[in-house]
Amino acid sequence: MKTIPEEYQIKETIDQRQYLVNGELKTWKGNTTEVFSTISSTEEYQPTLLGSIPDMGEPEAMEALDAAMNAYNRGQGLWPTMHVKDRIECMENFVRQMKTKREIIVKLLMWEIGKSLPDSQKEFDRTVDYINDTIEEYKQLDRNSANFQKNDGVYAHIKRGPLGVVLCLGPYNYPLNETFALLIPAIIMGNTTIFKPAKHGVLLITPLLEAFKSSFPKGVVNILFGRGRAVASPIMQTGKVDVLALIGNSKSANALQEQHPKSNRLRLVLGLEAKNPAIVLPDADLDLTIDECIAGTLSFNGQRCTALKVIYVHEDIKDEFIKRYTKRVDELKFGNPWDEGVKLTPLPEPGKPDYIQELIDDALEKGAKIKNKKGGQRYDNYIWPAVLYPVNKEMRVYQEEQFGPVVPILSFSDIEEPLDDMAESNYGQQVSLFGKDVYTLSPLIDTLVNLVCRVNLNSSCQRGPDVYPFTGRKDSAQSTLSVHDALRSFSIRTFVAFKDNDLNTETIQQLLESKLSNFVSTDYIL
Numbered sequence: 001m002k003t004i005p006e007e008y009q010i011k012e013t014i015d016q017r018q019y020l021v022n023g024e025l026k027t028w029k030g031n032t033t034e035v036f037s038t039i040s041s042t043e044e045y046q047p048t049l050l051g052s053i054p055d056m057g058e059p060e061a062m063e064a065l066d067a068a069m070n071a072y073n074r075g076q077g078l079w080p081t082m083h084v085k086d087r088i089e090c091m092e093n094f095v096r097q098m099k100t101k102r103e104i105i106v107k108l109l110m111w112e113i114g115k116s117l118p119d120s121q122k123e124f125d126r127t128v129d130y131i132n133d134t135i136e137e138y139k140q141l142d143r144n145s146a147n148f149q150k151n152d153g154v155y156a157h158i159k160r161g162p163l164g165v166v167l168c169l170g171p172y173n174y175p176l177n178e179t180f181a182l183l184i185p186a187i188i189m190g191n192t193t194i195f196k197p198a199k200h201g202v203l204l205i206t207p208l209l210e211a212f213k214s215s216f217p218k219g220v221v222n223i224l225f226g227r228g229r230a231v232a233s234p235i236m237q238t239g240k241v242d243v244l245a246l247i248g249n250s251k252s253a254n255a256l257q258e259q260h261p262k263s264n265r266l267r268l269v270l271g272l273e274a275k276n277p278a279i280v281l282p283d284a285d286l287d288l289t290i291d292e293c294i295a296g297t298l299s300f301n302g303q304r305c306t307a308l309k310v311i312y313v314h315e316d317i318k319d320e321f322i323k324r325y326t327k328r329v330d331e332l333k334f335g336n337p338w339d340e341g342v343k344l345t346p347l348p349e350p351g352k353p354d355y356i357q358e359l360i361d362d363a364l365e366k367g368a369k370i371k372n373k374k375g376g377q378r379y380d381n382y383i384w385p386a387v388l389y390p391v392n393k394e395m396r397v398y399q400e401e402q403f404g405p406v407v408p409i410l411s412f413s414d415i416e417e418p419l420d421d422m423a424e425s426n427y428g429q430q431v432s433l434f435g436k437d438v439y440t441l442s443p444l445i446d447t448l449v450n451l452v453c454r455v456n457l458n459s460s461c462q463r464g465p466d467v468y469p470f471t472g473r474k475d476s477a478q479s480t481l482s483v484h485d486a487l488r489s490f491s492i493r494t495f496v497a498f499k500d501n502d503l504n505t506e507t508i509q510q511l512l513e514s515k516l517s518n519f520v521s522t523d524y525i526l
């Protein structure tokens, strides 16, 4: 084992005892859970202890819910009624403080979830950009609504208002970026929030507690630690949550929704599983296709909801594709996140290699072969990506979202085969389509846009740039996220209307001149 560079060594554990409720950093005195990394710090393999986090339950969950509800105060709270300009200032203050924590957060991203150094840096920087872009977008939204419309003798001053209390739960593969892609727009639109970090990637949130505390009025952001079942379930059972914002799997999303007693009141912002296919047509440019399929299937070991999770290759080019693709897979470099040029890194879930092994064994039993030499090789915290061919619909690797390093390949002779499979699939997020002939591509594109929400032409699937809509059909998502759309997903159109008469004209004039109302205002921020 190579020595770990000085700056990335774990010299002391982080024993997190504080949590943020009602603007106060409280000290936890109850049980705690140890946080381990699957990366070893010693010659002989053993997981590294990184620290510990509070193991909270119902009383703290209720405390956080009360704080969020009081801060919202049935729409009368300081935060939901605050002028947009002031809410933006709070967010600017937060992002300024957040930027000072880059080094420690990047280090914890590497240790807690095994993300490579460049990708961890990218996750941090992309999140800061996301916050700044959200601020600019909110200013634009506010500018666009700083006016009055008149139709059929009725004036309207239409803006967007908050929804209430938002429960935010993010995924472990982007514990900073995707959680904040929910939390930040929810906060800035005037909602109050309760946030519980993902099961891995928890400690990296702790350097930000102070920034959350000092940037927002009390109760606007409440941060809890513990198991979802212990903390999120009791909150949902009260029926007092207005929005469930969750990026993760549909099992947890369903379980949480079902606990809310007033389903019509609950708004959902969900990013769930996907099984994005690559479809490789006979005239595809193979060099480019293989580059994109390597990135699509295996960046961050395939632990991305947008990862390519099944490849359909046309019969005519399948041998060539498999030969070249498998060679490239076996040339990828495996190592610790800080190792130069590393592409494959330890899996943060200790049980993941066994799960992937089960998928491989099942596929082999049902007739697939491992096409690459290293496929399925076991390490202490990893399993080398196995490229499986021919895969059929009976195999678990075809049916399940593997969310890890294993690549199922199917061949087709008739394009209807992958199209039928996509139509039957429970998922509908994105597709990658590789080919050149416009006469073949055009009817395909016209169909695929109705089966998924993003057709990537000669490109791998991905969420970014974050200004583009990120959503899905069927079981893959509810609502749309992007810098622009998220502000809408976490708010509702609400307005002041008045009939055109002297009394109203006079009253509105006075409201505008006195600047007493934060809502009725034609001032805007540049």
Ligand code: G3H
Pocket (backbone or CB within 6 Å): 173, 174, 178, 303, 304, 305, 306, 307, 461, 462, 463, 464
């Ligand atoms: O886990 C799913 C992520 O939204 C994927 O985002 O395409 O930027 O990796 P990405």
